[in-house]
Amino acid sequence: MQTGIGIDVVDLSGFERQLRDPASFFVTRTFSEAEIRYANAAHDALRTARLGVRYAAREAFLKAWSSLRNERPPALRTFPYHHATVTHDAYGRPQLQLHNALAHAFAEDGGGHITLSLSHDGLTAIASVIITRP
Numbered sequence: 001m002q003t004g005i006g007i008d009v010v011d012l013s014g015f016e017r018q019l020r021d022p023a024s025f026f027v028t029r030t031f032s033e034a035e036i037r038y039a040n041a042a043h044d045a046l047r048t049a050r051l052g053v054r055y056a057a058r059e060a061f062l063k064a065w066s067s068l069r070n071e072r073p074p075a076l077r078t079f080p081y082h083h084a085t086v087t088h089d090a091y092g093r094p095q096l097q098l099h100n101a102l103a104h105a106f107a108e109d110g111g112g113h114i115t116l117s118l119s120h121d122g123l124t125a126i127a128s129v130i131i132t133r134p
Contacts, residue, residue, distance in 0.1 A: 004112070004131040006063030008056040012123045015055070016048045030055065032085040049120040054086045056127035057116055061096055064114075064129040065106065075105045086116070094118045096129065 018026055027036060031054060039050040058081050069075065083102035087095050096116045098106055106112075112133040119126050 002068055002110075002112075002133040004064040004066075004068035004133075005129070006060040006065070006067065007126065007128045008059035008063065010052040010056045010059075010125040012048050012052045012120070012125055015052045015125075019048060019051065027051065030058075030081040032082065034087075035085060049125055052125035053118045053120045053127055055081075056125050057086050057094070057096055057118060057129065058084050060116075060127040060129040061114065061131075064131045065109075068112070068131060068133070069109070075109045076101065086118070 018024065031039075031051060035051070035054055039047045039054075042050060058079075061084060062079055066074065080100070080102050083099045085097045085099065087097050089095055094116045096114050098114075110133055112131040115130040115132070117128045
C-alpha cells in the first residue's frame, strides 16, 4: 500500500487581505460556485475561515499527491485549483471532489482514496490530506 500525506496551514489575516483585493479574481478562479455560496452564507470572519480552510485543502492534496510522485515530475504543469471542490457527506464530514483535468490526471497517475480533515480557529486554518493506494 502507498500513502501520500499533505498538510497546509493558512494565516487567515493575510488570506482575508487577498480576498478583499478588488482587482483579484482569486475567489472565482479558485473555488466552486457551491463553495462560494457556502462561505458567503456566513459572517465575514467565518467566510474567510471557510474559504481559507478550503484553500488549505487544495494545497494539502497537492502535497500528498506530490509525495506519491517521488523522483518523478509533476503530473500537471499547473495545478487547476478550481477543479477541486470541498463537499460534505450526509454526516458533515469533509470530502475532496476532483473534476475535469485534475480528476483525469489523478486517475491516470493511479488515483487513490482521499481522506480530508479540516479545522480553523482564530486566525489559523489547517487541512490535512491522506491519499491511500492499494
